Amino acid sequence: GQQLNQSPQSMFIQEGEDVSMNCTSSSIFNTWLWYKQDPGEGPVLLIALYKAGELTSNGRLTAQFGITRKDSFLNISASIPSDVGIYFCAGPVAYNFNKFYFGSGTKLNVKP
Amino acid sequence: DVKVTQSSRYLVKRTGEKVFLECVQDMDHENMFWYRQDPGLGLRLIYFSYDVKMKEKGDIPEGYSVSREKKERFSLILESASTNQTSMYLCASVGGRVTNIQYFGAGTRLSVL
Numbered sequence: 726g727q728q729l730n731q732s733p734q735s736m737f738i739q740e741g742e743d744v745s746m747n748c749t750s751s752s753i754f755n756t757w758l759w760y761k762q763d764p765g766e767g768p769v770l771l772i773a774l775y776k777a778g779e780l781t782s783n784g785r786l787t788a789q790f791g792i793t794r795k796d797s798f799l800n801i802s803a804s805i806p807s808d809v810g811i812y813f814c815a816g817p818v819a820y821n822f823n824k825f826y827f828g829s830g831t832k833l834n835v836k837p
Numbered sequence: 838d839v840k841v842t843q844s845s846r847y848l849v850k851r852t853g854e855k856v857f858l859e860c861v862q863d864m865d866h867e868n869m870f871w872y873r874q875d876p877g878l879g880l881r882l883i884y885f886s887y888d889v890k891m892k893e894k895g896d897i898p899e900g901y902s903v904s905r906e907k908k909e910r911f912s913l914i915l916e917s918a919s920t921n922q923t924s925m926y927l928c929a930s931v932g933g934r935v936t937n938i939q940y941f942g943a944g945t946r947l948s949v950l
Contacts, residue, residue: 755937756937756938758937758938758939760941765846765944765946766943766944767841767843767927767941767942767943767944768927768941769941770938770940773937773938775937813879815939817937817939823868823885823887823893823931825870825882825939827879827880828879829877829879830879
């Protein structure tokens with residue numbers, strides 16, 4: 726299926742640094758989801774966004790639903806080693822909750 | 838909390854074997870999905886089901902079939918496993934009051950030798 730455009734593909738950062746990643750789409754979304762996937766595990770939902778312009782936090786994570794409804798951003802502040810993993814965005818096709826689009830993922834590496 | 842359980846974390850099978858991957862969710866969700874995840878290709882939808890005994894093909898159904906005899910259980914079947922089906926398989930479910938969030942299982946890493 727169609728993939729969302731997610732960047733960057735990978736990041737190597739030092740512990741304590743802030744991280745930012747984003748997702749864009751050519752279509753309008755009504756919901757944006759951000760997941761984290763640890764190696765060998767299934768994706769776990771981090772944040773769900775439902776309204777254009779919405780800014781939502783979950784601990785050190787903050788995500789925003791873009792005003793155009795075609796993009797979303799995830800920021801991680803003061804990264805720690807356990808933040809290592811793959812982060813990806815996702816969203817259901819408007820009015821069709823049987824069809825979800827997924828970003829290709831951002832692989833985050835944190836050096837202690 | 839929603840719980841989606843995949844019966845096996847790791848499986849090793851031989852080419853030509855029939856393989857069953859099982860998924861159970863405990864939230865009475867209507868919709869369930871099977872994806873495979875490969876490096877560089879992201880998540881690709883194999884099949885989904887929106888009700889008991891109902892199924893729809895996803896983007897890559899070839900070589901797979903599914904079964905949904907009970908609402909909580911969705912099975913993925915590889916009729917005759919091939920080496921190109923070596924992959925991470927993820928089950929997900931959606932439903933109830935929150936219909937725009939997919940909840941995933943822990944995944945099954947399948948190796949076909």
